[in-house]
Structures are given as C-alpha cells and as structure tokens.
Amino acid sequence: MIVFIWRQMMKTRQFDAVLFDMDGVIFDSERAVMDCWTTLAEKYNIKDIEQSVLACTGTTMVRTREIMLERYGDDFPYDDYAHEASIMYHKRYDGGRLPMKKGVAELLGFLKKNGKKIALASSTRRQTVENQLREAEIYDYFDGIVCGDMVSRSKPAPDIFLKACELIGTEPEKSYAIEDSYNGIRAAYAGGLRPIMVPDLLPANEEMEKLTEKVIENLFEVMNYLENIKD
Template identity: 50%
Template sequence: MNNRYNVIFDMDGVIFDSERACLYTWTEAASGYGITNVREVFDRCIGTNMNQTRQIVEDAYSKEFGEGIADKLLSESSRLFHEKYDGGRLPMKAGVKEILEYLKAENVRCAVASSTRKAVVEAELRDAGLIDYFEEIVGGDSVKVSKPDPEIYLIACDKLKVNPADSFAIEDSYNGIRSAHAAGMKPIMVPDMIPADAEMRGLADTVCESLLDVIDYFKNRVE
C-alpha cells in the first residue's frame, strides 16, 4: 500500500453541491415566516455542526420572530431538503468520481470528516454510490466542539491510524480550513460559495478551483 499520504474530505460543498441545495431550502422555508435576510446568516453557518447552526439562527432571528424560530426554520428546511434530494438526487461537485478513482488507483487511504451528522453522511454517500471509497466516516455528532476546532480531523486521523502531518484535508469552508490547519494537516481549499481570502490562502497548502485541479496538484506535488 502507498503510505506517502492520506486524504480526508469534507462532504458538503466538496463532495456534494449541497450548500447551494441547502440555501435553496432555507430560503423557501424562511419565506413562510417572512424572513428575507437568509444568505448572510446562512454563510455564517457554513462549516458548523447542527448545534452551532441552531444557535446562530436563533441569535439572528429570535428577537424579531420569537424564541424557537431556529428549530422551526431548520426543521422545515430539513423536510424540504430530504423531499427534494434524497435517494441519490443530491448533485455532486465536478470531479468527485475522478478524484476518488485516482486516489483509489494510487492506493491512497481516504476518509470523510463532516460537520453533518454521521447517519446523514453515510446515507448521502451510499445513495450516491460513493461510500466504499472511504475507510472511515466521522460526523459532526462525534465531536464535542465543531470546526474550526481541530477535533474532528484529529479523530479522523486517529481512526485511520495516520499522522495528521502526512494527511491532506480537502475543504471548501473557512472553518474547515482552520480546523485542518490546527490539526497539523495540509489543507487544500476548493472554494464553493465563499471565495478564498488572504487568511485562507495563508493557511491552505493550496487553493484549487475544482477537484480536477486537486488531482493535478497531487500528481505534481506529492512525491
């Protein structure tokens, strides 16, 4: 087996185009409550787990729309999301199959470290026919503190029994890049809805436009 490096993927916004899908269902659910300023609050939730998301939403809207608005909004959004995208209908990001096949051919060990609950991660990967590419899956419900804390990546590396310094993390969010960097990994940013800023370019090993570019990066960089 090739032990030169390992790769741990974030899921939402990296493997699946789920952040845009989620914004769509958030917007639809919010309209029922007369909430219009969805995007700014949504962007602050990218890369966080459900508990943090719930708190961000509650803090943003409870004063105007009443306590418990986060649970109502997120519950309705979740219903819409599963109704629209379950059963393998969640769109994948460009290059997903290509990079997974490339890493498989190179005997590179892969895992997923996602802020989404593990059961949801497994279901979405299974529906898409991708779950067998990954040796380990760590969900946001497995950690005490979500990204940008490094805990989730440290757990993933521990499950793979690999050194974080020998591992790349592929992320789209600021919190994800901060988490992987704090874990001592080599973060690769593939921006999704929010472009890389100066901080991200400083923390990331590289910034790539797509997963196809990540393949080229591995071919040219990894020895």
C-alpha cells in the same frame, strides 16, 4: 515570502491520506440547503437569510442553531423552520438526487489506485452522511468516516480531523484536507494537516490564502495537483 517558501516545501513532500469534507466538497449540498432556506425566508419574511446560512457553513447542527438564535433572537422559531427546511431538503434530494461535485469519482478513483487512504470528516450527523454516500455509490471508497455527532467540539476546532487521522492510521502532517468552508480550513490548519480549499459558496479570502497550501478551483484540478506531488 515565508508562506511561499512553506508552500514550496510542502509540495515536495509525499502524502499518505486525503480527508474530505462532504457538504460543498463532495456534494453540492450547501447550495441545496441555501435554496431551501431561501424558500422559507420568502414564505416567512426572514431577513438576511443568505448571510445567516453562510455563517453556519461548516458547523454542526447544534452550532447552527446557536448562530441562528444569536442573529434573530431567542424567540426566533428556529426549530420549526429547521424542521420544515429538512422536510423540503429530503423531498427534493433523497434517493440519489443530491448533485455531486464534478471530479469526485475521478479523484476518489485516483487516490484509491495510488494506495492513498481516504477519510471523511464532516460536521453533518453520521446517519445523513452514510445515507448520502451510499445513495451516491461512493461509500466504499472511504477507509474511515468521522461526523459532527462523533466529536464534542465542531470545526474550527481540529477534533474531527485528528479523530479521522487516528481512525485511518495516518499522521496529520502527512494528510491533505479538502475543504470549502472557512471553519473547515481553520480546523485542518489547527490540526496540522495540509489544507486545500476548493471554494463553494464562500470565496477564498486573505485568511484562507494564508492558511491553505493551495486554493484550487475544482476537484479535477486537485487531482492534477496531487498527481504532481513528489517525494
């Protein structure tokens, strides 16, 4: 009952900004990463790779390495596999070939038209983020970009969202965060933002239902939802 009342109250409040995760929200990159690691798993007989990759969703490169070694042991040649996966990924998707999620351009255009600030808060390193946004020709929509190599603590710590809010000059409580990962939603909630989950590889579970203002199927529906936010 309390969660329902909170959501209804939040829906009546105006917002100033929207902060986006990138992988799994703007680009269909998490599925692309999974495909690359699945190929490696078949080649090197790596067990349970799907669950391992999902466990790394929304984390930095450093934390991903830690998770993989925790799961497979210190002698697991993660660095070699990650390098091979990276080469495979770039061969397949560089040059603007990385698929964008449906509704990205429409939602960004809607926010810009209505004077909302737009930021990116991604655990991916900055150079990769900037390259992919430029190749997709959406870089100029963003008023600020904060990446995983720009903060000391990764999601689920709220640092990346708080830094992004500070960068674009908005208050966390007046900002939506659009995320697909559990760690991303936890980070946005911990930072006092208004989380919206758009599930990608991971479905919304009971925890996510409690932490989000809304779970929404796709970005077109996010646009419709935000359009109906009233003062």
